[in-house]
């Protein structure tokens with residue numbers, strides 16, 4: 176069983192601010208973390224390895240500092256890690272990113288067949304949720320999005336059954352492998368890596384592939400040239416002046432609740448009361 180998990184290093188969004196004058200994202204001093212959604216994908220791949228054996232390879236496309244994110248994944252128990260890093264990738268949008276990652280995965284497959292590809296549902300910085308589907312499309316693989324549980328994997332029949340969270344319910348889906356799964360958040364809890372994995376992660380000879388090593392010949396497909404998306408403006412939404420208020424009541428009769436609410440509104444806005452009374456006449 177060989178799973179490839181795509182992980183992205185992202186700035187800890189809880190600490191990100193938008194510059195009030197230039198409207199650019201202020202990244203200085205913001206710690207970089209593994210995209211939290213990707214950890215649910217990694218844990219699921221590790222659980223499959225626990226039950227079926229095999230290998231988990233983590234892949235990230237990013238600047239050299241993304242090595243830290245990959246080492247973190249190794250410390251949780253991933254077996255191999257590949258950082259795809261090249262100046263030629265700078266400015267890549269989701270189309271170019273999925274192109275580069277697909278080429279990388281094809282290279283990995285040339286050495287060892289891959290049964291499953293995992294991505295997170297989305298990232299916490301780009302938030303597009305496009306990269307996973309982009310890779311599946313390019314590889315012509317079945318795409319299983321919003322997967323909440325892997326029910327079982329039949330390696331002999333090359334089949335997988337998963338639960339997928341859909342609006343209003345859960346779907347049980349079966350498909351053939353290899354396929355790509357985008358893993359939903361909150362579906363598992365990342366394990367603590369053991370001491371052996373921690374030491375191994377620190378010393379592991381992580382692979383760093385440039386454009387050529389990743390098998391990308393056509394530079395028109397990556398970086399700014401391969402990126403038709405243009406981000407025109409980034410801005411923080413204006414803070415709302417009114418504050419939300421929680422009204423606590425023991426009374427769960429909707430009529431009484433409505434009366435309480437109206438009374439509150441009229442106290443705050445007496446004009447509104449007069450207006451409604453006028454219309455009611």
Ligand code: FAD
Nearest residue numbers: 181236266268269272294295297298301302303304305306
């Ligand atoms: P999503 O589609 O939300 O991610 C879904 C899943 O895909 C993730 O959970 C993860 O599992 C996987 N995934 C996503 N990205 C990666 C990755 N890099 N490696 C491995 N797995 C991944 N970003 C920069 O850092 N530098 C730039 O110079 C830059 N220039 C850009 C220029 C343009 C015009 C645009 C539109 C975007 C640019 N970006 C840049 C942002 C970059 O395109 C996105 O960060 C990237 O495509 C991933 O998109 P996303 O964050 O929305 O991921």
